[in-house]
Amino acid sequence: MSKCSTVPSHTVLARMALIALLVFTAMATTTLRATPAAAAQASIAWSAPTDSTGVTGYKVHIGGTSGNYSQHVDVGSTTSYSASSLTDGSTYYFAVTAYNAAGSESAYSNEISRSFPALPTTYTITATAGAGGTITALNNTKVSTATSGSSTITSVTVTSGASQSFSIAPASGYKVAGVTVDGVSVGALTSYSFSNVTVNHTISATFAVNSYSITASAGTGGSITPSGTTAVAANGSQSYTITPATGYKIAGVTVDGTSVGAVGSYTFNLVSANHTIAASFALNSYTITATAGTGGTITPLGNATVASGGSQGYTVAATSGYKIADVKVDGVSKGAISSYTFSGVTANHTIAASFTVQSGITVFATNAGGAAFTGADGTAYKADSYYSGGTAKTITATIAGTTDDVLYQSYRYGSTTAGSVMSYNIPVANGNYSVVLKFADNVGTGQRVFDVKMEGTTVLSSFDIYAKAGNNTAYDVTIPVSVADGVLNIGFVTKISSPKINGIVVKTR
Numbered sequence: 001m002s003k004c005s006t007v008p009s010h011t012v013l014a015r016m017a018l019i020a021l022l023v024f025t026a027m028a029t030t031t032l033r034a035t036p037a038a039a040a041q042a043s044i045a046w047s048a049p050t051d052s053t054g055v056t057g058y059k060v061h062i063g064g065t066s067g068n069y070s071q072h073v074d075v076g077s078t079t080s081y082s083a084s085s086l087t088d089g090s091t092y093y094f095a096v097t098a099y100n101a102a103g104s105e106s107a108y109s110n111e112i113s114r115s116f117p118a119l120p121t122t123y124t125i126t127a128t129a130g131a132g133g134t135i136t137a138l139n140n141t142k143v144s145t146a147t148s149g150s151s152t153i154t155s156v157t158v159t160s161g162a163s164q165s166f167s168i169a170p171a172s173g174y175k176v177a178g179v180t181v182d183g184v185s186v187g188a189l190t191s192y193s194f195s196n197v198t199v200n201h202t203i204s205a206t207f208a209v210n211s212y213s214i215t216a217s218a219g220t221g222g223s224i225t226p227s228g229t230t231a232v233a234a235n236g237s238q239s240y241t242i243t244p245a246t247g248y249k250i251a252g253v254t255v256d257g258t259s260v261g262a263v264g265s266y267t268f269n270l271v272s273a274n275h276t277i278a279a280s281f282a283l284n285s286y287t288i289t290a291t292a293g294t295g296g297t298i299t300p301l302g303n304a305t306v307a308s309g310g311s312q313g314y315t316v317a318a319t320s321g322y323k324i325a326d327v328k329v330d331g332v333s334k335g336a337i338s339s340y341t342f343s344g345v346t347a348n349h350t351i352a353a354s355f356t357v358q359s360g361i362t363v364f365a366t367n368a369g370g371a372a373f374t375g376a377d378g379t380a381y382k383a384d385s386y387y388s389g390g391t392a393k394t395i396t397a398t399i400a401g402t403t404d405d406v407l408y409q410s411y412r413y414g415s416t417t418a419g420s421v422m423s424y425n426i427p428v429a430n431g432n433y434s435v436v437l438k439f440a441d442n443v444g445t446g447q448r449v450f451d452v453k454m455e456g457t458t459v460l461s462s463f464d465i466y467a468k469a470g471n472n473t474a475y476d477v478t479i480p481v482s483v484a485d486g487v488l489n490i491g492f493v494t495k496i497s498s499p500k501i502n503g504i505v506v507k508t509r
Helices: 405-409 465-469
Strands: 011-013 028-030 032-035 042-046 055-063 071-076 080-083 091-100 112-115 122-129 133-137 143-148 151-159 164-170 174-181 184-187 191-194 201-209 211-218 222-225 228-233 238-244 248-255 258-261 265-268 275-283 285-292 296-299 302-307 312-318 322-329 339-342 349-357 362-367 380-383 391-394 410-413 421-427 431-439 449-454 457-463 475-483 487-496 503-508
Touching: 042 091, 055 080, 071 080, 122 133, 122 164, 133 151, 133 201, 164 174, 164 201, 191 201, 211 222, 211 238, 222 275, 238 248, 238 275, 248 265, 265 275, 285 296, 285 312, 296 349, 312 322, 312 349, 322 339, 339 349, 349 431, 405 410, 405 431, 421 503, 431 465, 431 487, 449 475, 457 475, 465 475, 475 487
Parallel strands: 122 201, 211 275, 285 349, 362 380
Antiparallel strands: 011 028, 032 042, 042 080, 055 071, 055 091, 091 112, 122 151, 133 164, 143 151, 164 191, 174 184, 174 201, 211 228, 222 238, 238 265, 248 258, 248 275, 285 302, 296 312, 312 339, 322 349, 362 503, 391 410, 421 487, 431 475, 431 503, 449 457, 449 487
């Protein structure tokens, strides 16, 4: 600290006359005063004697006690002097004498003194900041800064007993990694204060790039790489690979709880927060497609999903009038089997069942124009069905040549307009059939004449029931036919009067 003061003083200097033998004959008075000075120095000035004749110069006398001077400085003819290299905490005494060319010197002027207070004790706190941040002394200008590599070193002067606070600030994208005081860690602080400073100290701050955690997990049946928690620098990237185990597939991947699909990889870019990624897996599944042709079933039918390594059984059954023709697995015949099981499934498969008509099996029977009826031979006749056109009618006359009078007493007859057609359109599996047409009539020969067509082909031409069988007598005609479109079409075409039919039976052949 600079210290200065002005101390007025007066000194009496004898007037000196240059006479024989250099004898002072007269004395005069001069004034000595102190001017402001810096620490540990003092500036003094004095007034020349009123009568300075013969004075050629001055000497300044400095001492540590009053009247006792240990330093004597010849300053020449100047009337001021600055004393330096003085000691703080000490008092100094000053006086001036004048001298002439002969070397005669006057008595001491009046004495002045200057006391210098002791400077306060100070200590140094050395603050070091690594790359990625700063450490700053608060409310103190007595600092000096230097660099060493990537570190900034600041020396801070602190008065004994005072306190000194520091702020620790990371640069953008960084965080405080740690702070040490006198070599001892105090944690990742952002401020620190020294109190009642009585020794030198050090404080050092290190910084690290901000990082975030990405936690990766995988369920049973696969893995995610890397797994667990991974630290990623701010704005950095992190990629993950999701791999299913053998027999498994990726079921789904969620990022921060939101599905991103069944992806095999995922990358986090410009990371600025913590994240999670979770992968789930499922057993591989395969599709077995089962089909059945006309005349039977396969159970289960259609597409069945089977887990990897799993099994799936199938049952094959023919419907009435059919039998199993063949079962093919992946296109290869396994024979006319009624069941098959896929085991240890690791691929998609197909199974196809085909059927063939079983000869002599009744696949359809209807009581034309009448209600459902069971014949003496056990044939179950449906109520009149699958007809198009015509009119139903029932009589009560006894029918000869049969015990199934009811079947022949009801009938369906068509229009009397020549060329008109009454038909039955019966759904059946494609195949070969024997169709039994059942007739009985009572109108006389030549009174009812018609044609019968099956699948568009005339199978009975100018057919006259009465001429064939006589009055109210059962008459059956069996016609072979092949069906290729899934429907058996039977047409009754009018020629004379109206065609009629009492019953229809369809059997396999």
